[in-house]
Structures are given as C-alpha cells and as structure tokens.
Amino acid sequence: MNTFFRENIEAMKGYTPGEQPQRIGGWIKLNTNENPxxxxxxxxxxxxNIDFKQLRLYPDPVCCELRKTIADLYGYSDKNIMLGNGSDDILTIAVRSFVPEGGYIASPNPSYSLYPVLAGIQGAECINIPLESDFSMPANFAELAKKASxxxxxxxxxxxxxxxxxxKMRNICREFRGIVMIDEAYADFADDNCVKFVKEFSNVIISxxxxxxxxxxxxxxGYVIASEEIIYGMMKVKDSYNVNMLTQKIALAALHDQKYLKQSVAQIREVRKYLTDALKIRNFTVIDSQGNFIFTAPPDKDGETLYQQLKEQGILVRYFPGKATSQYIRITIGTKSEIDQLLEFL
Amino acid sequence: MNTFFRENIEAMKGYTPGEQPQRIGGWIKLNTNENPxxxxxxxxxxxxNIDFKQLRLYPDPVCCELRKTIADLYGYSDKNIMLGNGSDDILTIAVRSFVPEGGYIASPNPSYSLYPVLAGIQGAECINIPLESDFSMPANFAELAKKASxxxxxxxxxxxxxxxxxxKMRNICREFRGIVMIDEAYADFADDNCVKFVKEFSNVIISxxxxxxxxxxxxxxGYVIASEEIIYGMMKVKDSYNVNMLTQKIALAALHDQKYLKQSVAQIREVRKYLTDALKIRNFTVIDSQGNFIFTAPPDKDGETLYQQLKEQGILVRYFPGKATSQYIRITIGTKSEIDQLLEFL
Incomplete structure (x- = not known):
C-alpha cells in the first residue's frame, strides 16, 4: 500500500504530547518547566490595549520593533536577530537551513529529546554524544561530532x-567546522551565558x-542571535508571518520590563537553592542546576517509582527512561508553597 | 568559503516581504487580500476574557476544542483535522511530509508564488503547469504532474x-498517485468547495x-481536513506547540459566530459584483472571480503601468510580472467606499 509519506516520516513514532492536564485545578504541576x-x-x-479590529491585517513579517528591542538588550544590531514561533520553530528552521537529507546533527546525551526528532523529520540522523558520568561535557565532543553539519x-x-x-564550549566552537547552536532556553536562570560568542566565532547561533x-x-x-550572514540565510527558510500580531505586542511589553524579569528569576533561584538544600538533607543526589528545575535521584528507589508515587499525590514531575537518567526525576521549580508540599511528601 | 548553509538554501534569493506599509494611514490597501x-x-x-496569568502555561499542543469545533462545522471527526500557524505552516508541514530532497511538487501557473519557494527550501523542484489562456485547468494536469509526490x-x-x-478537480484526484492538496484559502467567498472530496478520495487534503x-x-x-491516516502522519511533522494560546481562544470565538461570517462574506461578494460590473463598463478584461479579489487587465496599458499610477494616488494593488500575468493587476475587494475611490481614479 502506498502510504504517501516519506519513508523517514512513516518510520517515526506517532506524536505523543507531554502530560499537559488541561484542567489545572488539583495538580501541582512541576513537569514542564513552566514559570510558577x-x-x-x-x-x-x-x-x-490590543484593538481587535487590527487583527484583520497581517503582522509585520520581519518584526522590526521586536528585533530592535532584543538587539538593544544584548548590544547587537537588529540584523543579528531572527524571531520564531517558539524555540521549536527556531530549531526547525536551523535544521532545515544546515542539515541535508542523509546528513547529521550532533547533540549531548542526555539532553532535550526534541533534537533527534527534528533530525528524523529532516531525514537526517542525530549523533548522541554521551556526557561524562557527572553530566559534564567530554573534552572530545567536537571530534565525536565531526560528521555533523x-x-x-x-x-x-x-x-x-x-x-x-x-x-569547553569555546573549544567546541573553535574546533567544529559546522554550525554550533547553543540553546539558551534556561540561560536567564544561570550565572553566565554564551551571548558574546557571536562576536568571537562566525559559526555560533544562540537560541x-x-x-x-x-x-x-x-x-x-523564541529568538536567535547570530551573525548577519547566518540571520540573512535563516530568514529565507522561515514562514513569512511566523510570529503573530498578539505575540509581537505582548513580547515587546514583557521585554521592556527587565526589572520584573530580574525579580522573577531571583525568586526562582532562591527556591532552587532551598529545594537543593532540602533534597541533600534527605540524602538525594542533586545535580547542581543552573535552570528552573532540578535533576535529582532519590537514595532508596529509582526515578520511575518516585515519579509514580508523586503522581498519586497529585504532584506531576518528569521521569526520563534510559540508562543515564532512570535513577533521576526532574522537578520544575514551582512556588515555595508548591515545593513545600512536595518536600512534605518526600 | 564555507557558507554553512545547504546548497539549495544558499542558491535561493533573499526573502523580500510583500508591501506591508506598517503605517496604515493614508493608504488604500488593496494588495494583500485582507478582509476590509x-x-x-x-x-x-x-x-x-483572556486571563494574562494563564500565558505562563504551554497551550494545548493538539488543540482539542478547536479541532472538534472545526470538525463539527463540516461533518468530520476531530481526527480529520490538524491546525497550523497560518496556512504557511500547513503548507510547510505538507511539503516536509510528502516530498523528499530531490523530489517534485506540481502546481498550476500562474498560482500562489509560495509553492516554488517551499519546494526550494526542501531541496525539491516545483513543476509549474501552465493553465489555459483563460486561466482554466488543462485536462492533462495529472499527466503533466506525474513525477511529483x-x-x-x-x-x-x-x-x-x-x-x-x-x-476536473475530481479527475486529478482520481488519476494522480500522490497527494492532492487543495488550498481553499478563499473558498468561503466561492459558490462551492471540495471539502467532501476527503470522503471520496484517500489522497486529498483540504487547506x-x-x-x-x-x-x-x-x-x-490555518487548518487541514484529510483522512485520519494523513492527519496522524502530519501531526508527527508539526512543531508540538505550533498554535499559541491566544490564537486558539480567538479562533474558537470566531468559528462559533457563523452568522457574522456569512454577513461578511455576503458583503464582499456584493462589492465584488459591483467592481466587476464597473470594470467591464470601463472595457477592462475581468476574470470571473470566486475569491475576495479581482484579476483584471486595463484596455489601454499593461498591469505594471496601472499599478504604478495607482500607487502614486495612494492606492496599493498587486502586480505580477511574467508572460501570463503582466497585463493584469490584482485588486483586493475593499469596502464599497475604497472601491469607489479606486473607480473614481480609473
């Protein structure tokens, strides 16, 4: 039977969305790294302030005002910025720009599970490069990735x-001949970031x-910061009107309120410290986190068991099957009260 | 020099957005088929009614309520519906689902200029099949398209x-061995449509x-209607959260107000008739239109000349270079008052 689909699409597993209980009530939702x-x-x-009558018009396809605002935040030009319908859109555009059918992406393992999926859709392969046992970057990462574009x-x-x-990140950018995309989805919660790499290397994209x-x-x-040449090329690949009018207006307002951002991030970092300490007292293994979540292994059971026990209590966390990750659960940093309810059960 | 980009992307022209004067004031904008x-x-x-606090959460990735609403409108199941970030996203997903690198898309010529661009991004080619001189469908379209998927x-x-x-559309669906996507962006303004084809043929997608x-x-x-098998496969290719929360809520409200849709469409069809008659009196060639625009050739000059003259008067219409189209301009159906201002100049 002719299935119509390309072989690589046909061979992929059906899409299974993550647990997104659409009724929020009753759940403590610490599973998808949303901000509490x-x-x-x-x-x-x-x-x-949005005039609904304006919605009859197409949005600005190149998002002039928003790109300028983002550029100013980091000391770049608007020609160094491209916007996407979430980071997912940005990642899709990058794969389509740089990776041919039959080509290769490389990413660390464990890491974000979307990267191999994007490779599969493109008809490419993902080289999963194992991290060290403490989840640090192996020194020969660029060497192991050399087949990839x-x-x-x-x-x-x-x-x-x-x-x-x-x-180590700089070494990878220096040694690797293709594009290095650094996905900084969680960088606002970290002590430092790689934004200045765009000035140091011609092959770096920050997302x-x-x-x-x-x-x-x-x-x-989502947005990317990269050289003008890279942005120019990626703009050819994006859908013309990929960022809608409402999103452009709302993002502009949020980006102009940097004071609020700093407060929100400070609160999350504080609760992150609080949860880290509390887990350590309970003899959990805690990986030092720079994101808005904590990856932690209980002392007396595997990750899946704890995940299930928490779910029965109405607390949703994330569990990742697989050799390197199955002892752990990932807990999104919620409000202090949500974290206290979690700790009470633990 | 290593440009990093795939060859097909490197070879493409840079993206040039259509004329979207971001200051609306002063222009009569009849160039991008927006609804007046x-x-x-x-x-x-x-x-x-949108609670801004909810924006911290991810939207429903499979848009349950919206798909059910659309399915009910046409007598299909929600499993026959997939949503996209505009029709552009839908078209991109279709190309990625069905067309390999080095493969072929086929579309009529003249037609929507995005189709060859999408082929280019995929590393595929677009077979442009000429319409008859009266812009009707040639009888051997499926035969000419047979290399395409x-x-x-x-x-x-x-x-x-x-x-x-x-x-003729049915014959194409019957004879062609790959997928036939019927882009019904303008179908609400037409006397009939192809939605029921999804029940007649297993290879049809309505957009x-x-x-x-x-x-x-x-x-x-944007949304598509197709068989459950086709929707299941295309869902693997879409970005997980491709339709944002605001768009889902607003679209739901709009789709529930079918009475308003019918009024709006009736007004546009009335002005379309009015403009058609007025142009014919002025000896313009007018192609019978079933959309919210009119394709028309002036009796005494080419399309580009008239386009320029109108632009000088602050009236934006669309001109398409090329052998089959250069005598014509495309005029979006505006309000009666906008059309009267256009006619006054003509």
Whole structure:
C-alpha cells in the first residue's frame, strides 16, 4: 500500500504530547518547566490595549520593533536577530537551513529529546554524544561530532540543569567546522551565558525563548542571535508571518520590563537553592542546576517509582527512561508553597 | 568559503516581504487580500476574557476544542483535522511530509508564488503547469504532474480568482498517485468547495485559513481536513506547540459566530459584483472571480503601468510580472467606499 509519506516520516513514532492536564485545578504541576509566577503586569496592559479590529491585517513579517528591542538588550544590531514561533520553530528552521537529507546533527546525551526528532523529520540522523558520568561535557565532543553539519547544545542542559564550562564550549566552537547552536532556553536562570560568542566565532547561533524566564509559554516566542550572514540565510527558510500580531505586542511589553524579569528569576533561584538544600538533607543526589528545575535521584528507589508515587499525590514531575537518567526525576521549580508540599511528601 | 548553509538554501534569493506599509494611514490597501471588515465582535469579547496569568502555561499542543469545533462545522471527526500557524505552516508541514530532497511538487501557473519557494527550501523542484489562456485547468494536469509526490492547487486560484471545475478537480484526484492538496484559502467567498472530496478520495487534503473570510490574518490560524491516516502522519511533522494560546481562544470565538461570517462574506461578494460590473463598463478584461479579489487587465496599458499610477494616488494593488500575468493587476475587494475611490481614479 502506498502510504504517501516519506519513508523517514512513516518510520517515526506517532506524536505523543507531554502530560499537559488541561484542567489545572488539583495538580501541582512541576513537569514542564513552566514559570510558577505570572508574566509582567505590562503584559496585562498590552493585552488590554490590543484593538481587535487590527487583527484583520497581517503582522509585520520581519518584526522590526521586536528585533530592535532584543538587539538593544544584548548590544547587537537588529540584523543579528531572527524571531520564531517558539524555540521549536527556531530549531526547525536551523535544521532545515544546515542539515541535508542523509546528513547529521550532533547533540549531548542526555539532553532535550526534541533534537533527534527534528533530525528524523529532516531525514537526517542525530549523533548522541554521551556526557561524562557527572553530566559534564567530554573534552572530545567536537571530534565525536565531526560528521555533523549542526551541533545543538542546550546550556544550561535539560534535563540535567548543567551549565557546561565556558572554555569547553569555546573549544567546541573553535574546533567544529559546522554550525554550533547553543540553546539558551534556561540561560536567564544561570550565572553566565554564551551571548558574546557571536562576536568571537562566525559559526555560533544562540537560541532563546520567552517561555521560561518571562512566563510566556502560551504566546510562543523564541529568538536567535547570530551573525548577519547566518540571520540573512535563516530568514529565507522561515514562514513569512511566523510570529503573530498578539505575540509581537505582548513580547515587546514583557521585554521592556527587565526589572520584573530580574525579580522573577531571583525568586526562582532562591527556591532552587532551598529545594537543593532540602533534597541533600534527605540524602538525594542533586545535580547542581543552573535552570528552573532540578535533576535529582532519590537514595532508596529509582526515578520511575518516585515519579509514580508523586503522581498519586497529585504532584506531576518528569521521569526520563534510559540508562543515564532512570535513577533521576526532574522537578520544575514551582512556588515555595508548591515545593513545600512536595518536600512534605518526600 | 564555507557558507554553512545547504546548497539549495544558499542558491535561493533573499526573502523580500510583500508591501506591508506598517503605517496604515493614508493608504488604500488593496494588495494583500485582507478582509476590509473587522473580525466578529465575539473576537473582541474573547480577547477581553483572556486571563494574562494563564500565558505562563504551554497551550494545548493538539488543540482539542478547536479541532472538534472545526470538525463539527463540516461533518468530520476531530481526527480529520490538524491546525497550523497560518496556512504557511500547513503548507510547510505538507511539503516536509510528502516530498523528499530531490523530489517534485506540481502546481498550476500562474498560482500562489509560495509553492516554488517551499519546494526550494526542501531541496525539491516545483513543476509549474501552465493553465489555459483563460486561466482554466488543462485536462492533462495529472499527466503533466506525474513525477511529483505532491500537487498543490489553490481553489479559488490566486491571483486569478478562478474556481477550477469540480469535475476536473475530481479527475486529478482520481488519476494522480500522490497527494492532492487543495488550498481553499478563499473558498468561503466561492459558490462551492471540495471539502467532501476527503470522503471520496484517500489522497486529498483540504487547506483552509481564518486570515481572509474571518478577518483574522493577524492571529495566524490555518487548518487541514484529510483522512485520519494523513492527519496522524502530519501531526508527527508539526512543531508540538505550533498554535499559541491566544490564537486558539480567538479562533474558537470566531468559528462559533457563523452568522457574522456569512454577513461578511455576503458583503464582499456584493462589492465584488459591483467592481466587476464597473470594470467591464470601463472595457477592462475581468476574470470571473470566486475569491475576495479581482484579476483584471486595463484596455489601454499593461498591469505594471496601472499599478504604478495607482500607487502614486495612494492606492496599493498587486502586480505580477511574467508572460501570463503582466497585463493584469490584482485588486483586493475593499469596502464599497475604497472601491469607489479606486473607480473614481480609473
């Protein structure tokens, strides 16, 4: 029978969305790294100021004002910025730009499970390069990735929370001949980041999102920072109107309220420290986290058992099957009260 | 020099967005087929009812409520529906699902200029099959397309406004061995449509959008109707959270107000008739339009000259270079007052 689909698509598993209980009530939801605090009040105001009549028009396809605002935040030009319908869109555009059918992506393992899926859709393969046993970056990463045309490294990494050493990251950018995309979805929660690499290397792309630190997963906005040449080429691949009008207006308001961002991030870092200490007292193994989540292994059971026990209590966390990860669960940093309810059960 | 990009991307021209004057004032904008009327008042209400605090959460990745609503409109199941970030996203997903690198898409010529671009991004080629001189569908279309794995036919066609004969469309679906995607972006303005083809043929995909008839180009919502098997496969290719939370809520409100849609469409069809008659009196060649625009050739000059003259008067229409189209301009159906200002100049 003719299935119509390309072989690589046909061979893929069906899409299974993560657990997103659409009824929020009753659950303590610490499983998808959403921010527990609401977005900036400036977002509320921006939403109220939208004239619904304007929605009949197409949005600005190149998002001039928003790109300028982001560029100013980091000391780059708007020609160094491209926007996407969430980081997912950005990652898809990168794969389509740099990786041919039959080509290779490389990423660390464990890491964000979307990267091999994106390779599969493109008809490419993902080289999964094992991290060290403490989840640090192996020194020969670039060497192991050399067949690939695109490396994707999340920093801080998910689900481990690890921020790989800056000098190791620099070595990879220097040694690798293709594009190094650094997925900084969680970088606002970290002590440092790689944004300045764009000035140091011609092959680096930094990816960011408003989903986590800005509490705006619902609007879908991601962006990249890269050289003008790279942005020019990636703009050919994106859908013309990939960022809708409402998202552009709301993101603009949120980005202008940097004070609120800093407060929100500070709160999460404080609760992260509180949870880390509390887990250590309970003899959990805790990987030092630079994200808005903690990767931790209980002393007396495996990750899946604890995941199930918590779920029975109405607490959703994330469990990742697989040799390197099955002892662990990933806990999103919620409010202090949510974390206290979790600790009470533990 | 290593450009990093795939050869097909490197070879493409840089992206040039259409004329979207971001200052609306002063222009009569009849160039991008936007609806001149505002969206339903239900959209205004939906927008006011959005709790900005909810934006911290990811949207429903499979858009349950919205898919059910659309399915009910046409007598299909929600498993026959997939949503996209505008029709652009839907078209991109279709190309990635069915067309390998080095493969072929087929589409009529003249037609929507995005199809060859999408082929280029995929590393595939677009077979442009010439329409007859009256812009009708040639009888041997399927035969000419046989190398392709995906045919895309807009019906009504853009920029001509032609709704190809239903029996010719059926013949193509019957004879062609790959997927036939019928892009019905303008179908709400037409006398008939191909939605029931999904029940007649296993290889048909109908694509729709809320950008035109629902006056919601700003929110980016497109959808497809197809067999459960096709939807299941295409869902693997889409980005997980491709439709944001605001768009889901607003689209739901708009789709529930079918009475408003019918009024808006009736007004546009009335002005379309009015403009058609007025142009014919002025000895313009007018192609019978089933869309919210008219493709017309002036009696005494070429399309580009008239386009320029109108632009000097602050009236934006669309001109398409090329042998089959250069005598014509495409005029979006505006309000009666906008059309009267256009006619006054003509």
């Amino acid at each position: 605090y609401p977005p900036s009040p400036a977002v509320c105001e921006a939403l109220q 695109l490396i994707i490294i999340p920093r801080p990494n998910a689900p481990t929370g690890t921020a790989f050493e800056l000098e 960011r999102t408003l989903s986590k630190s800005y509490s705006l997963a619902g609007i879908r906005l | 009327y505002p969206p339903s008042p239900a959209v205004c209400e939906a927008l006011q 995906l045919i895309i036919i807009p019906r009504p066609n853009a920029p001509t406004g032609t709704a190809f004969e239903l029996e 729709r959008t809320l950008s035109k008839s629902y006056s919601l180009a700003g929110i980016r919502l």
